Amino acid sequence: MEARRNPPAGSIRQWVKGFRGKGQVYAMLVPNILMFSVLSIYPILWVLKYMFFQYDKVHEPIFTGLENFVRAFARDAAFWQSVANTFIYVGGKLLLTLPISFLIAVILDKKFRGSRLVQSLVFMPTIMSAAVMSLIFYLILNPYSGSLNQLLLAAHLIKVPINWLNYQNAMLSVIVVGAWGAIGNYMVYFLAGLQSVPAEIYESASLDGINGWQKMWYITLPMLSPVLKTVIMLALINSFQDMQSIMVLTEGGPNGATDVMFLYVYRMFFPVSASSASASQFGYGAALSVISSAILGLVTLLYLRGTRRMDDQF
């Protein structure tokens, strides 16, 4: 009896055969692919098209070529100010979030009575809505009846209420609020990383007589480096995209002091003021979306390159 030959690789028959065998898999993928196409691919294609148009959804789109990009790079100082603000916000938030979440993870890794409760409490802000969290912080920080000022006044630490949300202090306030919402999340990542370090390494190091700081510096941190790398990248990307809490807390104000890149872009699509004479600028917003994404992509790329070099060196 002649052995049945397999169809040549890459032929249609082989593809059909493979498809038949995996029909169930493809069927399960269909909803995801559909959702991905509708919610991700289509908006991206929409943005890529309209970034070359002037479009307010009321009038017909007008093709303007590269005009939106010329405007962004040559005439829109406020956008670049929002980009600068974004870097300040991201830097400040990471400087606050990462050391604190790492420190809490190290403490919770020791497993003491009530550590689970502390872990849950620290994680809680992560599951709260950013908008609700910001509203609560508004109640805490506002200068006229905020509980922070009331507390400081009662403790005689200040004589007059501090305006935590004015031009000088607003950025610091939004950074603190952003960090408060993020610490729990990264604490969990660090904790998972710490728990994956084999106990034997610490035991043998203890036999060699190293102290706690040396353990941390020579064992924990190097062993955590893959987790750390991922955590920093996630923190970086998330912080760049933060805008919800800022929108609720300060609306990017006063006068752009806390305006960040994606909030600026958002306002091009949905002007905050209904009474403003200015219409939505979908075309320009699309161009700014592409520029903002490119900036975020570039930062991520530089970060990945930097960490790869560090990996090579160490």
Place this chain on the structure above:
Amino acid sequence: MKKIVSLLCLLMLLMTMFTGAAMAEEKTKVVIWSNARHDYDLMAQKIDEFNATNIDNIEIVYEVYTDNYKQVAELGFDTGNGPDIFATGGGAWDLAMAGQALPLNDFMTDADYEYFDSDKNIVESVNMFDGKILSLPMSVSTVRLVYNKGIFEKAGIEKVPATFEEVAAAAKQITEKLSGEGIYGFAINLKSPASALGRTLDYMVEANNGIHYGYNFKTGRYEFDKDAEIVNFLHQMFVDGSMFPGCDQLDIDPLRTQFAAGRIGMYYSYSAAEPGVYKSQFPTEEKWDFGPLTNNGNPVGKQGVDAGKYWSISKDTQNPEAAWKVMQFLYGKDLLSAHYANGLSISMLDTVIGSVDMPEQIKEHALMAKQDTDAIWPAGPKGLTLEGENYYSVFAGYILGIPGYEDLAKLTDDLNTRYNAALDKGLADGTVTAYVFPNFDPMDPAGTMN
């Protein structure tokens, strides 16, 4: 065989009965979308009455969307699921002007024109464009000074201030005398500059300078330098320390809660909104009233009012005749009188006002009612593609003394340049609609327009 024939007869009888019943119950549905929640009880009651009694076999389906109303309406129209009649508030007037509203001219009779007092209330660029009537007048609202009578008494202020100088002096006096008790002379909700200056500057500059949102109808140009006197007046109160601390991050509702708590002497807000706010939203024991909107003592124009439009019929409606009958109900004397009598709106129509007793709120706050100094103004340019900060944000920066916003003359020059450039560009490519009335008289804006 007999059985089969009997069965068929029975089946036919049942079918006839069901079809007949269905035909009898099939009504023409007219869907209405509104963004107003405050009058829901009255609307629901009146609509129930209409549904039960109308002889045209019409059934109204009334739906309220308060959040993101414009986006919801836009999505509804885009997907073919929009209403037959929609409220023009909450930004939806933009949709009406963009072609979503069905012109009402063909439905209107002479009696309707008379009822709506069309010479005064149906006005080109307000509710009529190129002669096409897109909506009809119902209620009116404008801006007044809101002041706390008790605080005025405590601070020894006897006269309600009317001019910039008087308001600034009163704010200073209150703050100097009462700030130790946490009471300040003046507040403004500058967290959202558009909301704050939209209820102060925009109205003041109409009466004070004959300019609308920075736009001069006579010249067809933006002239923000005319706003300087008013912006300086607000800035001066900030410099004096008369402003409530944290005004730069104050929203209108937190401001109202502080006013209700008796910590703010004065602020500006809408005549139609505030009585309801302090009656139900933030009930207060404080005695308060409206004062006139501030000017320099020599106003050159009438103060603008938000009026002239409320409901529009969608161009996509499948039942325009039924929709018009529902419009007659919505704008009818019975419903509008009840609305007005219950203090849910200040009627725009004299015939409605004359038909019922003066509502309690107007008896208590006389300036809630429309005054002779109030008038409909034409709409300013629509659809500007502005580059850079809008004037609300720029002026807020100056008022708050933020670094980079110190030179008001330079700021207004820049605003004029950018707004006029956007205007010229929009007029050239057809994306901006702007009216120019060379003989515009700010003392009779509607007269000029018609």
